[in-house]
Amino acid sequence: xxKKNAFYAQSGGVTAVINASACxxxxxxxKNKDKIGKVYAGRNGIIGxxxxxxxxxxxxxxxxxxxxxxxxxxxxxxxxxKLKSLEAxxxxxxxxxxxxxAHNIGxxxxxxxxxxxxxxxxxxxxxxxxxxxxxxxxxxxxxDNDLPITDNCxxxxxVAKYIAISTREASFDVGSMCATSTKVFVLEVxxxxxxxxxxxxxxxxxxxxxxxxxxxxxxxxxxxxKFMAAVSAKVKxxxxxxxxxxxxxxxxxxxxxxETGLKDAFGHSQLGGAAPVVAGMIQEDLGLKYHWAVAxxxxxxxxxxxxxxxxxxxxxxxxxxxxxALKGKNSxxxxxxRKSDKxxxxxxxxxxxxxxANVEKMMPKSFISRDGFGITPKCRRYLxxxxxxxxxxxxxxxxxxxxxxxxxxxxxxxxxFKVK
Amino acid sequence: xxKKNAFYAQSGGVTAVINASACxxxxxxxKNKDKIGKVYAGRNGIIGxxxxxxxxxxxxxxxxxxxxxxxxxxxxxxxxxKLKSLEAxxxxxxxxxxxxxAHNIGxxxxxxxxxxxxxxxxxxxxxxxxxxxxxxxxxxxxxDNDLPITDNCxxxxxVAKYIAISTREASFDVGSMCATSTKVFVLEVxxxxxxxxxxxxxxxxxxxxxxxxxxxxxxxxxxxxKFMAAVSAKVKxxxxxxxxxxxxxxxxxxxxxxETGLKDAFGHSQLGGAAPVVAGMIQEDLGLKYHWAVAxxxxxxxxxxxxxxxxxxxxxxxxxxxxxALKGKNSxxxxxxRKSDKxxxxxxxxxxxxxxANVEKMMPKSFISRDGFGITPKCRRYLxxxxxxxxxxxxxxxxxxxxxxxxxxxxxxxxxFKVK
Numbered sequence: 001x002x003k004k005n006a007f008y009a010q011s012g013g014v015t016a017v018i019n020a021s022a023c024x025x026x027x028x029x030x031k032n033k034d035k036i037g038k039v040y041a042g043r044n045g046i047i048g049x050x051x052x053x054x055x056x057x058x059x060x061x062x063x064x065x066x067x068x069x070x071x072x073x074x075x076x077x078x079x080x081x082k083l084k085s086l087e088a089x090x091x092x093x094x095x096x097x098x099x100x101x102a103h104n105i106g107x108x109x110x111x112x113x114x115x116x117x118x119x120x121x122x123x124x125x126x127x128x129x130x131x132x133x134x135x136x137x138x139x140x141x142x143x144d145n146d147l148p149i150t151d152n153c154x155x156x157x158x159v160a161k162y163i164a165i166s167t168r169e170a171s172f173d174v175g176s177m178c179a180t181s182t183k184v185f186v187l188e189v190x191x192x193x194x195x196x197x198x199x200x201x202x203x204x205x206x207x208x209x210x211x212x213x214x215x216x217x218x219x220x221x222x223x224x225x226k227f228m229a230a231v232s233a234k235v236k237x238x239x240x241x242x243x244x245x246x247x248x249x250x251x252x253x254x255x256x257x258x259e260t261g262l263k264d265a266f267g268h269s270q271l272g273g274a275a276p277v278v279a280g281m282i283q284e285d286l287g288l289k290y291h292w293a294v295a296x297x298x299x300x301x302x303x304x305x306x307x308x309x310x311x312x313x314x315x316x317x318x319x320x321x322x323x324x325a326l327k328g329k330n331s332x333x334x335x336x337x338r339k340s341d342k343x344x345x346x347x348x349x350x351x352x353x354x355x356x357a358n359v360e361k362m363m364p365k366s367f368i369s370r371d372g373f374g375i376t377p378k379c380r381r382y383l384x385x386x387x388x389x390x391x392x393x394x395x396x397x398x399x400x401x402x403x404x405x406x407x408x409x410x411x412x413x414x415x416x417f418k419v420k
Numbered sequence: 421x422x423k424k425n426a427f428y429a430q431s432g433g434v435t436a437v438i439n440a441s442a443c444x445x446x447x448x449x450x451k452n453k454d455k456i457g458k459v460y461a462g463r464n465g466i467i468g469x470x471x472x473x474x475x476x477x478x479x480x481x482x483x484x485x486x487x488x489x490x491x492x493x494x495x496x497x498x499x500x501x502k503l504k505s506l507e508a509x510x511x512x513x514x515x516x517x518x519x520x521x522a523h524n525i526g527x528x529x530x531x532x533x534x535x536x537x538x539x540x541x542x543x544x545x546x547x548x549x550x551x552x553x554x555x556x557x558x559x560x561x562x563x564d565n566d567l568p569i570t571d572n573c574x575x576x577x578x579v580a581k582y583i584a585i586s587t588r589e590a591s592f593d594v595g596s597m598c599a600t601s602t603k604v605f606v607l608e609v610x611x612x613x614x615x616x617x618x619x620x621x622x623x624x625x626x627x628x629x630x631x632x633x634x635x636x637x638x639x640x641x642x643x644x645x646k647f648m649a650a651v652s653a654k655v656k657x658x659x660x661x662x663x664x665x666x667x668x669x670x671x672x673x674x675x676x677x678x679e680t681g682l683k684d685a686f687g688h689s690q691l692g693g694a695a696p697v698v699a700g701m702i703q704e705d706l707g708l709k710y711h712w713a714v715a716x717x718x719x720x721x722x723x724x725x726x727x728x729x730x731x732x733x734x735x736x737x738x739x740x741x742x743x744x745a746l747k748g749k750n751s752x753x754x755x756x757x758r759k760s761d762k763x764x765x766x767x768x769x770x771x772x773x774x775x776x777a778n779v780e781k782m783m784p785k786s787f788i789s790r791d792g793f794g795i796t797p798k799c800r801r802y803l804x805x806x807x808x809x810x811x812x813x814x815x816x817x818x819x820x821x822x823x824x825x826x827x828x829x830x831x832x833x834x835x836x837f838k839v840k
Contacts, residue, residue: 014596016589044599073592079600161818169436169721172493172822176434179464180499185717203819273696275714293716294695297605301589304725307818387818398581398727398807399623402592 003035004106006325008057009042009049011112011119011141014074015155016162016303017314018141021111022075023068024318025139026057030065035326040103040410044077046110046119047419049099050092054410067403069315070393072303075405081419083119086126093126095417101132102413107325108134111318113142113153114360117333121353124331137321138333138353141314143300145196148359149351150335152386154317155300157310160200161387162302163189163244166295167204171211171242174291178240184231184282185242186292188275190299192248195219195363197299201244202375203383212238213374216278218248219363220372222257228285230373235288245274304400308389309344320348344385423455424526426745428477429462429469431532431539431561434494435575436582436723437734438561441531442495443488444738445559446477450485455746460523460830464497466530466539469519470512470839474830487823489735490813492723495825501839503539506546513546515837521552522833527745528554531738533562533573534780537753541773544751557741558753558773561734563720565616568779569771570755572806574737575720577730580620581807582722583609583664586715587624591631591662594711598660604651604702605662606712608695610719612668615639615783617719621664622795623803632658633794636698638668639783640792642677648705650793655708665694724820728809729764740768764805 008025010018022041029036041055042048048055055076057065068075083092100108110120117138124136140147145156167187174185191197195217205211212234216222234241250256258274275292282290313336320334331353339345367379375383393400428445430438442461449456461475462468468475475496477485488495503512520528530540537558544556560567565576587607594605611617615637625631632654636642654661670676678694695712702710733756740754751773759765787799795803813820 010596014593047600071592072589074596076596077599078597080597081600164818165724165820166718166722168819168822169492169723170717172491173434173717173721176430176494176496177498177500179497180467180501187718206817206819209819209822209824276693276696291716292714293718294712294714295718296711296713297590297593298586298607298713298715298718301593302586303589304585309818384817389818390812390815392810392812395810397626397804398584398729398809399588399626399629400585402588402629404629 003037005037005104006039006107006109007042007049007100007105008039008109009045009111010074010076010078011045011110011116012078012080013143013300014078015141015143015300016072016158016306017154017311018111019068019071019073019075020311020314021139021141021154021318023065024315025109025322026065028319028322032322032326036107037104040105041076043407045079045081046083047079047081048077049096050419051417052099052412052414054103056408056410059408060405064403064405069311070303071402072301076407082115083122086122093122094130096123097127097130097132098414100134103410106134108136109139109321110136111139111141113144114147114358117147117353118357121331121357124353135325135330137325137329138356139317139321140333140335143190143197144194146194146360146362148356148361151338151346152336154310154314156196157307157386158302159190159197159299160383161307162299162305163197163200163295164203164387165305167201167213167242167244168209168211170293171204171213174240174242175238181289182291183235183240183288184290186275186279186290187242187244188273188294189244189246191218191246193218195246198244198246199363199367199375199379200383203380203387204242212241214241214243215373215375216243216245216249217368217372218246218250219368221252222249224281230371231282232286243278245278247274249274303393306391307387308391309386311391316348324350341381341385344388423457425457425524426459426527426529427462427469427520427525428459428529429465429531430494430496430498431465431530431536432498432500433563433720434498435561435563435720436492436578436726437574437731438531439488439491439493439495440731440734441559441561441574441738443485444735445529445742446485448739448742452742452746456527457524460525461496463827465499465501466503467499467501467839468497469516471837472519472832472834474523475827476830479828480825484823484825489731490723491822492721496827502535506542513542514550516543517547517550517552518834520554523830526554528556529559529741530556531559531561533564534567534778537567537773538777541751541777544773555745555750557745557749558776559737559741560753560755563610563617564614566614566780566782568776568781571758571766572756574730574734576616577727577806578722579610579617579719580803581727582719582725583617583620583715584623584807585725587621587633587662587664588629588631590713591624591633594660594662595658601709602711603655603660603708604710606695606699606710607662607664608693608714609664609666611638611666613638615666618664618666619783619787619795619799620803623800623807632661634661634663635793635795636663636665636669637788637792638666638670639788641672642669644701650791651702652706663698665698667694669694723813723822726811727807728811729806731811736768744770761801761805764808
């Protein structure tokens with residue numbers, strides 16, 4: 001068997017730990033130089049493969065690759081480019097296989113969420129048909145935590161930890177001034193379809209540190225009256241209230257709260273966040289002084305307070321992907337298998353991509369409290385291990401030292417191809 | 421000399437480290453039990469003194485008081501209540517003296533910014549006149565960093581560190597997806613009058629980690645055309661740009677960017693932030709995809725990534741305040757005196773309150789780069805030491821363990837008095 005090269009690409013929204021998976025892939029491949037040649041990375045994700053814009057990771061130092069473990073964002077560049085169905089755009093799939101052939105690539109590691117699992121699956125199928133079989137392994141990643149089968153998705157735990165800590169800190173702040181000042185704090189978090197990230201806000205409060213938190217989930221249709229009653233009750237009891245609102249919160253007709261017809265001086269619709277809208281309603285209905293924050297990218301980039309569970313699992317998924325490839329596996333995704341909640345024990349499993357592609361794992365109903373504004377003990381048991389442990393990056397002069405790679409291009413061999 | 425009790429109160433917006441100053445005051449007083457009786461804290465700041473709502477800190481355990489060093493917010497409650505001038509509201513000042521007399525309080529430690537320095541100054545003057553002299557010592561605190569004489573203000577360094585790190589992390593995020601997605605990220609930060617906090621965003625980029633950052637200072641009149649040119653140039657060179665905008669950015673006529681006439685569906689003015697306004701302009705003028713975040717309270721409560729310099733100085737200011745009192749000083753404020761930038765060396769000085777009260781330290785012109793969108797090397801030399809070092813709180817199950825005090829009330833001795 002001739003030694004094949006590997007291809008690795010990052011897909012979709014980046015996270016605080018996707019580079020830890022890249023680190024796992026590259027370090028494990030380097031340890032198996034007798035079986036795997038070079039690891040080429042796609043510049044800006046799958047677009048790099050399509051346009052033959054490959055990065056030679058062998059040009060990066062051991063130290064740089066190790067540094068990926070503590071560097072947020074996508075070191076090789078990522079993109080939101082979704083390949084269409086085989087029927088609609090066979091040319092792109094064929095182009096990928098051509099690229100793989102030209103660069104002697106036998107392993108395809110694709111690091112992403114649901115869409116990329118689907119692409120990965122199709123590539124493994126098509127490559128067989130085209131007579132150039134490629135082992136396609138998907139490396140799970142998504143802050144949305146919506147991939148099936150795996151216990152959780154690398155990237156989620158660190159966002160959850162950031163949101164839980166930020167909500168706790170802001171609640172302490174508001175609580176200490178509520179007698180004469182701000183009584184309601186609203187924090188907007190990511191999660192257009194699923195409330196996993198919003199749910200993490202509830203971890204701010206626990207047995208030892210009791211805090212008034214109200215969650216607005218995208219799974220629960222927004223009911224202004226009920227919501228105001230929930231906030232009022234907290235303010236009455238605690239003197240203040242913190243609200244964690246998912247960007248995906250919507251009305252019965254599906255309209256997002258963030259699109260309530262705000263217009264600027266020129267009459268243009270304003271694409272404001274959900275937080276200012278919720279805050280405005282609170283002032284209108286309850287007359288309470290508020291403050292609001294929108295975490296946006298800060299939440300998914302916050303490597304400085306990443307969850308150790310998350311970093312470990314992100315790395316483990318990258319490592320396992322290479323090991324699965326070396327075992328001859330194809331069209332699979334390594335998964336996190338939970339063995340116990342407390343103490344948290346997990347091991348690595350695998351799932352066939354046919355069962356991962358196009359399946360979205362929503363938050364179970366049993367995870368949302370009956371009133372719709374909190375989480376159940378079952379949800380807490382699930383979430384708590386995912387934010388466990390700290391994994392601080394190295395600092396110099398007060399700043400985290402994140403690596404920037406050299407990103408040396410591989411010489412092109414094929415005619416030009418431009419992604420539309 | 422009979423042993424006098426001490427009074428301590430937190431004033432104005434709380435910070436990640438104001439409790440470290442409280443810890444310094446209380447621990448140092450406890451070490452000097454032969455000279456200082458009990459430390460009473462005002463519940464919700466000076467209002468607690470006026471309403472005789474005092475907290476007996478001697479009821480708190482050694483462990484709880486030590487825990488204040490790593491707990492954000494104001495553990496005793498704070499307020500934005502400003503005492504009027506002596507002429508306008510002599511009754512309140514007299515009430516304070518009555519309270520001090522009734523509880524045998526001889527030391528007044530007031531932990532706050534410019535306004536509270538002024539109150540502190542007046543109390544020391546009036547108490548003398550009223551024949552019940554109280555030693556009034558101001559403990560500096562403000563994220564705005566605008567107190568004079570002291571090198572910097574406890575609370576600022578930690579906000580600066582949070583903003584510098586968040587800007588770096590978000591820039592890595594945007595940079596890794598800019599080829600096909602978001603090209604501009606806007607982060608709104610505090611600072612209505614002074615650009616100290618916004619300036620900290622520039623620390624995200626340094627010699628080793630070169631990032632495209634554009635700062636919008638409140639000191640620089642907003643010029644949309646020049647601003648767009650600056651952003652365009654960064655996007656052209658780097659592929660993306662991060663913008664740090666102070667909430668206080670305004671037009672020539674003084675109107676804040678955040679008040680550009682946004683109206684909701686009901687025609688109400690929207691009190692939106694500056695970030696969405698700036699983001700909207702960028703889309704309009706440059707047609708670039710953007711994301712925006714508003715850090716709000718998260719920045720001043722972010723004890724999880726507090727600056728060690730800042731924590732150390734906050735504690736040292738509390739400790740020094742008690743030591744100054746023991747030396748018989750009155751109407752003074754301990755200060756941070758910078759001895760050298762690199763390595764950072766500082767010692768403790770003192771300033772008469774007559775020179776602190778009602779003096780605002782603005783950012784020097786020499787700290788803002790000529791184009792108005794960045795900082796000078798001089799500013800960098802000033803800021804860098806303030807974010808130096810990490811001082812992580814203890815964690816349990818993935819969450820920082822912040823203390824909640826018992827806050828036991830002292831028995832009232834005087835007739836009721838309600839603050840209007």
